[in-house]
Amino acid sequence: MNSKNETTVLFDALGPKGRRNANIAAIASAVVILGVLGWVAYVLYGEGFFESSRWVNPLDALVVETTWIPAIVNTLVAFALGSLVALVLGVFIGFGRISRFLPTRAASTVYVQFFRSLPLVLLIWVSFTIDGHFGFTTDTLGWSGEARRLTFLVLGLGIYNAAILAEILRAGVNALPPGQAMAGQAIGLRHGQVQRLIVLPQVLRNMLPAVLAQLVILLKDTSLGYVITYPELLHSANIIGRDYSNSFLQALIIAALIYFAMAYALSKVVVFAERRMRKKTAAPKAAAQLESVVAGGTAGTVV
Template sequence: MSGTVLFDAPGPRARVRNMVVSVITVAITVLIAWVVYSRLEAKGQLTAAKWEPFLTANLWTTYVLPGVQGTLTAAAVSIVFALALGFLLGVGRMSTISPIRWACAVIVEFFRAVPVLIMMIFAYFLYAFYDVFASEHLALAGVITGLTLYNGAVIAEIVRAGVNALPRGQAEAASALGLRWGQTMRSILLPQAITSMLPVLVSQLVVVLKDTAIGYQITFVEMVRQGTVVGSSYGNYIPALIVIAALMISVNFALSSLATRLERRMRRSRRGPAPLEAEAVEQEGAPGAKVV
């Protein structure tokens, strides 16, 4: 019997129809790409002269590298703070103490509802008004604050969903053993939930990296802003944005690859012993045990 899990294998007519649709889709895509390329070529945006500035060290040291540094700095600090805040609020929302649970719920729902840009602008002017940071660090502090508060609230919901997705018997067994709620959460539930939450957490961390571009509204120096500055200075907007897009994709891909490797390693480390190893441990721990 031929077929897949979700649907039966297509018959002769369906295969022909699928082939025709695929060919038409590819042809339309190629046509659109050709039209876009022709327009850009006619505007002179893809000529070799437009790419030559990227072969000079001055462009990279003056524009691109400061933007990369600003993006990575804001993203790295925001990710650390957002993870810490998210786990704190997520665990707080599951607390057995009602005031803590309600306070964390209000904080999470509030910062999830407020746009990131509003929080960045508010933090920027608040820090400037009270002279909290030096002027050269105001924009960075505003970006980090906005990203931390918003993504911390989102990560809190991810943590809560990951813990609630575990079998209820885990908590019941821990309670039967006499473990307190904090011990159960710290030693049993959170370690298991982190592995299942990791793909969603990585997606949210990529969002943090991309949302640093919003900081240009408060004069923060980041990659996308610097790309537009390069395009304005050298008259090569399309090549500049292509280079910036390639850099952003590379950073996001590196972050995703690192998280994938970490997830695989965590899953391997949580596997139980192999049957032979378990049997050997049983025999070693109980010398008089009968082996079947």
């Protein structure tokens, strides 16, 4: 079935009058959007927003070298470490959510429900201010102020996003037809083998778009390091705006464009990975492992 036929199955095709009304609505929407953008540009032009002198300072070579580049590096470091913590912890909590053992399932559920309901900025701030209340401080460990801020930003990002990723994993597992897991159990596979050899390879591919969306959110959430003065992009843009008060909005727009570029690049990388997974899926490898498990007699005996 081609895409055109698939589309007509979902809803009736528009007739001549419907197509005309849709075109009129599209043109009207475009006119309104262009009008709003034109009005905003006119107001900014009247305030001298586009004057070159107001863009020179935030784009000065020295400012780029000493502020923008370190800010980008700091943002990417926080994103990479936060993603690592979130993915590893999210996998453990996610499998805990579907565990057959009630205590594990209950503890994982409490973790997800509690941390998912907290504002991320509150979690970062609390973890940052609680330092020193358990008999040690990051200062006694020899950490610098920047390393301390990075540590608690990463902890906040990892703990919060792990709860979201755990729910994505649980939803992905539950979305699979139950007959596949039942077939694995019918040939004598243990619960862990069913999850590893049958369920997980399919879940990883199906949940990739949702994981991508959450990682993009995590990348943007690194800006919350601003509240603990971690020198990421938003904090650095604020510093530049303070140093050059007539270029504050320009500095924020430059930071926004950098965030967009990083998020767009991340989306392209994951789309490429998704295409690779579709071409060379983990299913053949999992099938080979499944065959060796059954042939080797490591699976349980069906009664």
